[in-house]
Amino acid sequence: MSDDKPLRWEVRQRLILIEARLIWAGCLTTQDLRGAFGISRSQASKDIALYESLAPDNLQYDLRGRCYRAARSFQPRFLHGTSREFLRALRLFDPESEHPLITLASETAAVELLEMPEREFDVVTLQRVNTAIRERLQLRVDYQSMRVPEPRPLQLSPIALVHTGLRWHLRAFSLSHERFIDVLLSRMRGVPELLDEPAMSADEDWEWKSIVPVRIGAHPGLSAHQRAVIETDYNMQAGVLERRLRIALVPYYLRLMNVGKDDRKRPPEQQQIILLNPEELSELDRLA
Structure with missing residues (x-):
C-alpha cells in the first residue's frame, strides 16, 4: 500500500487496474489495459513491467493461458484486496464511466446487488446545505415531518451532513424546536434559503462532540x-x-x-x- 516515490495520477490508475485484475479477475493481459485506457500495446507492457518492478513477488506469467496471474506470494500494494473495494466498484458501475475499477466490474456478470432504494433529494438542496455548513450560516427550510400533516418552516443552524447507511440527514440546531435535531434531506420541501445569520458551533452539541x-x-x-x-x-x-x-x-x-x-x-x-x-x-x- 506504500509507494517509494510519487506516481503520476494516470500511471497510478493503470497500476491499480493491474492489481485489481490480479485480485478479482484472476488474470491480466495487455489488452485489458489497452481497452480500459486506450493506450498502445507497448505502453501497456511498460506498465506491467513497472508494476512488476514495484511488486516483484506479485505476478507470474501463465504460458498456457497467455496472461499474468497473481503469484502465491501476492500482497496488495495499491489496494487492500477487500470485498468492500469490490462492492464499491460494483456500486459505481456505469457503462459510460472511465474509472478503471468500474471497467473491471463491468466484466463481472455473475454478481447481483440487492440494495435499499436511495432517498432522493434535489441537488440544489445539497448545494445549499453544504454552503451553509462551510460558511457557518443558518438555513430556513420547509420540512415535512411524519408527526404533523403539513410541511412547516424550520430555522436551522447546521452542524454536519450524515449518511446513516440508509439515508442522508442534516445534524442541526433547530431554532424552531430550541434543540439539536436530525433533519432528512429527502423531506425538505423546495429549496433551502441561506440566511445571513451565523450558525452555532458544533462544540455546543454535546451529543455530537x-x-x-x-x-x-x-x-x-x-x-x-x-x-x-x-x-x-x-x-x-x-x-x-x-x-x-x-x-x-x-x-x-x-x-x-x-x-x-x-x-x-x-x-x-x-x-x-x-x-x-x-x-x-x-x-x-x-x-x-
Missing part, C-alpha cells in the same frame, strides 16, 4: 463453532467488534446492525450478534 464505545459480539447461545464463524464474519477482535461513535449517531448504528438492549432475549439463530454494553449506552438520553 461526545464519543462512546459500542461493542458487539456473537450471541452466547450459539455453539463455539458458530460463534467463531460470526466473529470471522464481522472481523471481531477477541470476540468483540468495537466502534467509537458520536452519541448522536449511536441509534442509527444500532439500527443498521440490528442490535439493541433485548438481543439476549431472542433465539440465537435469529439474533446472531448482540449489543455487549447495553447498560452503558442505556444511560444516554437518546437511548433511554
Whole structure:
C-alpha cells in the first residue's frame, strides 16, 4: 500500500487496474489495459513491467493461458484486496464511466446487488446545505415531518451532513424546536434559503462532540463453532467488534446492525450478534 516515490495520477490508475485484475479477475493481459485506457500495446507492457518492478513477488506469467496471474506470494500494494473495494466498484458501475475499477466490474456478470432504494433529494438542496455548513450560516427550510400533516418552516443552524447507511440527514440546531435535531434531506420541501445569520458551533452539541464505545459480539447461545464463524464474519477482535461513535449517531448504528438492549432475549439463530454494553449506552438520553 506504500509507494517509494510519487506516481503520476494516470500511471497510478493503470497500476491499480493491474492489481485489481490480479485480485478479482484472476488474470491480466495487455489488452485489458489497452481497452480500459486506450493506450498502445507497448505502453501497456511498460506498465506491467513497472508494476512488476514495484511488486516483484506479485505476478507470474501463465504460458498456457497467455496472461499474468497473481503469484502465491501476492500482497496488495495499491489496494487492500477487500470485498468492500469490490462492492464499491460494483456500486459505481456505469457503462459510460472511465474509472478503471468500474471497467473491471463491468466484466463481472455473475454478481447481483440487492440494495435499499436511495432517498432522493434535489441537488440544489445539497448545494445549499453544504454552503451553509462551510460558511457557518443558518438555513430556513420547509420540512415535512411524519408527526404533523403539513410541511412547516424550520430555522436551522447546521452542524454536519450524515449518511446513516440508509439515508442522508442534516445534524442541526433547530431554532424552531430550541434543540439539536436530525433533519432528512429527502423531506425538505423546495429549496433551502441561506440566511445571513451565523450558525452555532458544533462544540455546543454535546451529543455530537461526545464519543462512546459500542461493542458487539456473537450471541452466547450459539455453539463455539458458530460463534467463531460470526466473529470471522464481522472481523471481531477477541470476540468483540468495537466502534467509537458520536452519541448522536449511536441509534442509527444500532439500527443498521440490528442490535439493541433485548438481543439476549431472542433465539440465537435469529439474533446472531448482540449489543455487549447495553447498560452503558442505556444511560444516554437518546437511548433511554
